[in-house]
Amino acid sequence: GQQLNQSPQSMFIQEGEDVSMNCTSSSIFNTWLWYKQDPGEGPVLLIALYKAGELTSNGRLTAQFGITRKDSFLNISASIPSDVGIYFCAGSGGTSYDKVIFGPGTSLSVIP
Amino acid sequence: DVKVTQSSRYLVKRTGEKVFLECVQDMDHENMFWYRQDPGLGLRLIYFSYDVKMKEKGDIPEGYSVSREKKERFSLILESASTNQTSMYLCASSSRRNEQFFGPGTRLTVL
Numbered sequence: 059g060q061q062l063n064q065s066p067q068s069m070f071i072q073e074g075e076d077v078s079m080n081c082t083s084s085s086i087f088n089t090w091l092w093y094k095q096d097p098g099e100g101p102v103l104l105i106a107l108y109k110a111g112e113l114t115s116n117g118r119l120t121a122q123f124g125i126t127r128k129d130s131f132l133n134i135s136a137s138i139p140s141d142v143g144i145y146f147c148a149g150s151g152g153t154s155y156d157k158v159i160f161g162p163g164t165s166l167s168v169i170p
Numbered sequence: 171d172v173k174v175t176q177s178s179r180y181l182v183k184r185t186g187e188k189v190f191l192e193c194v195q196d197m198d199h200e201n202m203f204w205y206r207q208d209p210g211l212g213l214r215l216i217y218f219s220y221d222v223k224m225k226e227k228g229d230i231p232e233g234y235s236v237s238r239e240k241k242e243r244f245s246l247i248l249e250s251a252s253t254n255q256t257s258m259y260l261c262a263s264s265s266r267r268n269e270q271f272f273g274p275g276t277r278l279t280v281l
Contacts, residue, residue: 089267089268089269091268091269091270093272098275098277099274099275100174100260100262100272100273100274100275101213101260101272102272103269103270103271106267106269108267146213148270150268151268152267152268153266153268155220156268157215158264158268158270160212160213161212162212163212
């Protein structure tokens with residue numbers, strides 16, 4: 059079945075550093091979604107991407123929809139302690155009847 | 171803002187009990203979903219629904235059932251709780267563009 063891979067699996071960074079993570083698939087998707095989950099909470103939608111090549115920002119976060127439609131990237135600039143959490147990517151065919159496939163997540167730790 | 175609420179944040183039940191987890195969304199979304207999340211296993215889809223009275227099995231439906239009598243409410247039922255159903259349960263609803271919005275989760279412990 060369809061699977062998503064996320065890398066890195068975990069990362070430890072110093073406060074103020076920039077962060078990059080990515081998500082890859084063997085299948086093509088028409089929608090890419092990025093979520094953040096705080097410990098003990100539900101995932102929160104950060105950014106949604108609908109078009110190959112699209113670059114979208116949400117504050118210090120920037121995500122890109124890969125040209126091949128098989129990957130997506132998330133960057134966080136000038137990290138702060140509250141960026142700590144697990145970041146999930148998700149891909150979908152794009153219609154409301156398409157299944158959403160979630161990646162395994164990237165765990166981010168920020169050292170003050 | 172989209173709001174998805176779940177009836178309990180924490181729940182402790184005994185083996186064999188019938189357990190109801192309730193989820194309500196206020197955005198008039200057609201689609202609703204139930205997932206469980208376990209360390210190392212990610213998000214696994216249990217059941218979903220595209221409309222009132224409709225339900226579809228996800229990847230791990232065994233031991234669970236669902237009910238959707240009203241558009242805004244989607245209930246997950248554990249007919250006879252077992253210890254291997256101890257988990258974090260997440261409800262979500264989605265717009266037509268397939269953006270899923272999650273509730274805060276229910277951490278269920280079955281003793």
